[in-house]
Amino acid sequence: xxxxxxxxxxxxxxxxxxxxxxxxxxxxxxxxxxxxxxxxxxxxxxxxxxxxxxxxxxxxxxxxxxxxxxxxxxxxxxxxxxxxxxxxxxxxxxxxxxxxxxxxxxxxxxxxxxxxxxxxxxxxxxxxxxxxxxxxxxxxxxxxxxxxxxxxxxxxxxxxxxxxxxxxxxxxxxxxxxxxxxxxxxxxxxxxxxxxxxxxxxxxxxxxxxxxxxxxxxxxxxxxxxxxxxxxxxxxxxxxxxxxxxxxxxxxxxxxxxxxxxxxxxxxxxxxxxxxxxxxxxxxxxxxxxxx
Numbered sequence: 115x116x117x118x119x120x121x122x123x124x125x126x127x128x129x130x131x132x133x134x135x136x137x138x139x140x141x142x143x144x145x146x147x148x149x150x151x152x153x154x155x156x157x158x159x160x161x162x163x164x165x166x167x168x169x170x171x172x173x174x175x176x177x178x179x180x181x182x183x184x185x186x187x188x189x190x191x192x193x194x195x196x197x198x199x200x201x202x203x204x205x206x207x208x209x210x211x212x213x214x215x216x217x218x219x220x221x222x223x224x225x226x227x228x229x230x231x232x233x234x235x236x237x238x239x240x241x242x243x244x245x246x247x248x249x250x251x252x253x254x255x256x257x258x259x260x261x262x263x264x265x266x267x268x269x270x271x272x273x274x275x276x277x278x279x280x281x282x283x284x285x286x287x288x289x290x291x292x293x294x295x296x297x298x299x300x301x302x303x304x305x306x307x308x309x310x311x312x313x314x315x316x317x318x319x320x321x322x323x324x325x326x327x328x329x330x331x332x333x334x335x336x337x338x339x340x341x342x343x344x345x346x347x348x349x350x351x352x353x354x355x356x357x358x359x360x361x362x363x364x365x366x367x368x369x370x371x372x373x374x375x376x377x378x379x380x381x382x383x384x385x386x387x388x389x390x391x392x393x394x395x396x397x398x399x400x401x402x403x404x405x406x
Contacts, residue, residue: 120145121213124153171210173198178216184360186218187211192389219359233321236336240313244349246276249402250305253281254313255297255320256350257289258358260377262367269377270297272312273353277405278390279398280353280381281305285374294319295328302332313337315347356384 127139127150140147156164177185177193185193187208194200194207211217246252252275260267270293271283282301286293301307312334314320320338329336339346361380367373386399393401 120149121153124150128154128157167206167210170194170200170202170207171214173200174207174210174214174216182360182364183216183219188391189218189389192395196389219364233318234323234326235316235321236326236338238340238346239311239335239337240346242346242348244275246274249274249276250307250310251276252311252313253301254347254350255294256315256347256354257293257317257319258354259289260285260362260373262373263369265370267370267373268293269354269357270294271350271353271381272297272301273350274398275349277393277398277401278349278353279385279402283377283381285377287370289319291319291322291324294325298328298332298334308333309335311335311337313339313347315339315344316341353384357381 123143123145127136127143127145130139136147136150140150160168173194174190177190177197181193188204190211191202191204191207194202240252240254243252253272254275255270255272257268257270260269266287268286268289269283270286272281273279274281281304282297284293284297284300286296298307298312312329314337316338319325320336326336344351357377357380361376362373365372365376367376385397387397389395389397390401396404
């Protein structure tokens with residue numbers, strides 16, 4: 115029996131001892147009276163370590179509540195160090211979260227749907243090389259749907275593989291070519307796009323003549339996943355998965371404006387505050403700023 119389970123039993127015995135004898139409760143829960151009384155003594159006269167654990171638990175609950183439970187023990191550990199300068203072992207954070215019964219939200223896997231027949235196809239130049247040595251060399255893009263209150267919106271986004279930063283995004287009611295084109299045009303207003311490789315799947319928007327004509331006009335290089343192979347663009351799917359688990363599925367949205375505001379706030383949080391292990395536990399923005 116682990117320490118967490120035993121402690122919970124002791125807590126139940128302490129509460130129920132107002133009505134029943136300790137001897138009976140210990141027998142029913144399968145713990146010793148001696149162990150219970152030792153636990154009770156430690157509770158009444160806590161050690162310095164227990165006092166520290168109690169303070170850390172309060173901060174863990176604060177982090178869990180503020181960020182709606184999206185952080186597991188590793189990111190909570192980084193949060194405690196970054197926000198409160200706590201120099202503690204990550205295993206201690208894991209243990210305390212276990213005692214609190216706190217776990218990170220499990221992300222749902224996005225189902226894959228087959229793509230339509232391509233019209234203009236580019237080669238898979240990215241070839242699952244999801245690393246970039248500097249900004250604005252390799253971008254990836256995709257579209258996901260957002261269903262809420264009997265309605266549906268589509269989110270198109272572009273991500274830089276150098277630091278996983280979301281460069282640009284657009285939201286529309288139609289999953290069409292205009293949505294994709296507007297996303298690229300928005301990205302171009304923020305960055306110089308000449309020479310950038312832009313990787314996508316073989317969705318009908320990306321295989322259209324107009325899309326490829328726009329990339330040629332901006333002197334961008336097109337790259338596409340192999341047909342029916344979702345892993346070739348897994349890095350973009352990963353962002354959408356995080357967004358839905360850490361934001362979209364946590365709220366019941368009534369209007370499209372609420373959804374748009376939530377997307378905006380999450381992407382701002384993702385770019386500027388969300389720690390990433392790949393980026394030396396920095397946010398995308400801080401990682402790029404530090405390198406610069």
